[in-house]
Amino acid sequence: MMPPVIFVVTFLIISASASHYRGGSLSWSIDERTINESSSTVVVRITQRHSYRTNYSSSTFCNKTTIANGGLIGDGTVSCLGNCSEILPVIYSIPVFTTNVPCTDFSDEFGYSSGEGSVAVVVPKDVRFTYVSQSCCWISLLHGGSGWSLALVVDTHRRRNGKYNNSPKTSSSPVVQVQIGQTHVIPIPMADSDGDALRCRWGNTPAECGGICHPKGTLQPFPCQLTYEATALGYEGVALVIEDYDRITNESYSSIPLQFLIHIVDRIQITVPPTLNYTGPPILPACAVSPVYVGDRHHGACIGIASNATATERVVFKVPCNDSSTIITDILTVSPPGMTKSPISMDSNDNNAYIMYVQWTPRPDQYGIHQLCLTPVDSAGQTGQQVCYTFQVDVAPPQFVAESITPKGLVPRNQAIWSISTNQHVVPPIQRTPYIRYFKRLLNGTDEEVLRVNTTTNVIYQTTQLIINTSNTIWEDGAHYYILFDSGIVSLNQSCGIESASIMDKHFWEFWIESVTTPIATTTPIATTTPIATTTPIATTTTTTTTPISTTTTTALVTTTKPTTRAVDSDYYCPRWLSFGTVVNLTSSALEPNYTFCFTVNTSFADVTITANTWTSCSTWKMSGTADPLLELFTPETSIDSPVAQNDDGNSISHLNCYAAVLSYRLTKGNHRVVIRHPKCAYGNFELRLSNEITNTFK
The missing domain is CATH 2.60.120.380 (Jelly Rolls)
Incomplete structure (x- = not known):
């Protein structure tokens, strides 16, 4: 007897099959360390990401070998919009360069190749101009389509603080899958190495959005998120503009583009185990809920790293169903050049959790901000929500000083005040509320979380010190405890708010409660x-x-x-x-x-x-x-x-x-x-x- 079949609302992965462009973004930065005060020009690094249909041509094809060999993908050029020599203070030609970039990521199932690269251009100081990347064509879309155009506004004037500006940074998976008949909220990552105020808006000129200028839903400027109501099957092209701006005058310092596809999919079939007259082997059902992120860092985390140093991050996604046949088969990435990813493995402590490690050693020329975005895919054909990290190169993250821990070792049962110092001036968490967690050691190894301290209400942040208040907690006689920190307990008040890493070492902060004499009823x-x-x-x-x-x-x-x-x-x-x-x-x-x-x-x-x-x-x-x-x-x-x-x-x-x-x-x-x-x-x-x-x- 064949197992019965039902339909469950979920995500389905389907490759795009029409024309070849799948979206992209542009950004720019100026390295203050290289400024020649006597020169009339400045070096601007332009970073671009583009995604294409993998099998469109040899110039858009990518696989593991392409990435390992530093192979390029691309189609078109980036040039100054209009007759730029007329707006410059001197006769000067703004450099033109190709969109060829090293391939960093690909997906056979989604059918895309994606790459990112940078080029250094020499331009005059004290000018403002627009770079554009334009060509044809998008896949067939529900609204608009045909040619694409991405516009990047560059400004080489010094700011009021005497420094040059750096544009914001944003990224996205080329294709975001959503389910028909539902309203979806799509978070858009934004980060700025200058710590500027940020906002997003719709592209509204032909240079900013090409053939996809029609708004696709409701856009919240900050934090940037798109609310999209999926009413028809197919693809939508999204063209957004991210701006950093002056909080006093409200004037934009610069603007960058982000374009990607929304793919609206139908229901997929989920096999349900039979209940009547079935004599075959047990059949586990597929999980009808898409994978969820449960990693060490939160979405939007800002991670500091020195150039030529190696950062290793553990990425964890979970199938949110017990006793199901569903596994996570892929974790799609949009990553900076040089980042490596390990194979996906099942967590030895949780059969529903899957782990991938990413490792990156940025080169000195990769200063500034870079982003990593991750999307899980499961064996039922479902995708989870995209999660993104931001890496700030050459800004060290805050660290906790183990020698400053007070108290540790033997403490009284009513110990309520705890303290630890940091190696830099820090501020409270910027993006979310992380927790400080107290665990009690148990002999069977399944330690118990006994207290969760809210950093918003129970932690005092001083310049280089945290004071933690556990209030009226009474610790158990003779018990052995340890303290763990979520990532982002402290942040730096600079760049994108660089966060502290999580502390998962059970021996970092330990304490014990002395066994005390218990009086009898009559004293x-x-x-x-x-x-x-x-x-x-x-x-x-x-x-x-x-x-x-x-x-x-x-x-x-x-x-x-x-x-x-x-x-x-x-x-x-x-x-x-x-x-x-x-x-x-x-x-x-x-x-x-x-x-x-x-x-x-x-x-x-x-x-x-x-x-x-x-x-x-x-x-x-x-x-x-x-x-x-x-x-x-x-x-x-x-x-x-x-x-x-x-x-x-x-x-x-x-x-x-x-x-x-x-x-x-x-x-x-x-x-x-x-x-x-x-x-x-x-x-x-x-x-x-x-x-x-x-x-x-x-x-």
Whole structure:
């Protein structure tokens, strides 16, 4: 029995078969590093992308061998519009050049070849003129057609800031597939290396749009997106103009073209497994939903990279159905020259996700902005929405400084303030809201995301520092956590808003929660005096030593519950190690309320003294807002029991102990840990001293 067949609305890939042009774009840039101030001319780099029907002729054919050998595709020339010599201040011929460009991408299924290349032209300073690329013909279209024309406005005047302008950059797949009977929103990527305001509009002159000037839907200027209602099968030609402009005067600095095809397709057949009287092997259904993007970078991400350095990006698309027969068969690309793509592979952790790696090492002459656009294709003939990245060459991205992480290692259960620094001045995310994610490690390896921090509402952005607030989160006793960052947590306030990369390393920022004593239901208040050192945890009776710091009586809570223990490496508890003789000035704050360090006693015994001097005079101590720190001593350094000794924080003393917090204790050979706490939140400066005293009888 044959399986039944139903129709599902989706995308179908069909090759264009009429004439040969499939769209293109032009842009320009000036390298400030090459300016000769004494010259009357300037070098302008013109970058052009053109796409054609692959089998139209040998000049439009492309395959893997063509790309590997740097083969060219093209048809026509680019020349100055009109009699340009009449508008120039001197008699000067604007160079004419061909549209031949290195092939960078092709699709046998879509039937197109696409290439991008640049040419350097020498033109006079202080002129404004228009380059055009014109020829014939488009495929048969629903509206308009015949010849194409792309116009590029170049301006070599200096701007108010004394610099030369660079035009925007845009890209698109040559053919965007949409489904009949639906309204589709098509995002148009725009980027500008000068950080200018951008907008898009319809081409409205013969030079700007040739035979496809009729608007195709509703266009939103910024962010640029086309809303298109698909009512008839066939092709539409789209001609857009992108402008960078002065925010004050609203005048355009330059304009660039973007032209592409919309292909409106009919429904395709989806095979559905039989349910009645079927005795054959199980048949999985095809997924009736087009692939979705789930990669590390977001659509529109701006990525900084140095020339001669290599950038590697992981691209991930997913089939959004479980237990289906659909797989992703291709990822169509529009990419800069020299970019390589790996074969598509299934994600070992997710059978519905498919990964492709792209790698690019830009040459020095590829300065400025370049774009990569990706479109997934699945085995059911469906295409997902196009995703584009922007690469800014020779502008380094912001990076996080691992050594600045605060806190890490052992932290209290109520830790709420976290901090990390960057190596450049940064601003909040520009294009979207990324998240900082807290994960709890689990023994079975399936770690659990327990908290997602919104960077818009819970992160303070300072010049080179992020302060993260996890609010009232209470961390689990004895648990092990790590923090991951989405891409774009910070951006540079320049170019296209160059973003930080994602942090996926589980060891980059780790922290642990100490297992604490859990009191029983009934607790007993007791009176104690605070000695220089005690030999046991707080007991249920009053203990007095011969040399007390003070005679003040304090109250504590006692419990008979034994703390939980676990084997943990000492690095978990010791974010820093100090040696005897250390004298260091520190500042406590909400970012690091507890200062933890460890030290080693190498002799059989040693009298160890830790002091934290606040240096506030007795006469002003109570009104200064300063509180002496609470010093807690743990031995060995990995101990999660109560401290073997602690000092009085001085908070209840009217006139004594206002200069320093002191803790002295006789310790045996081994490693030990000290935690300096500020339980009253009176943060400030203090001087930490670590000293020891030994005699021959102790050795």
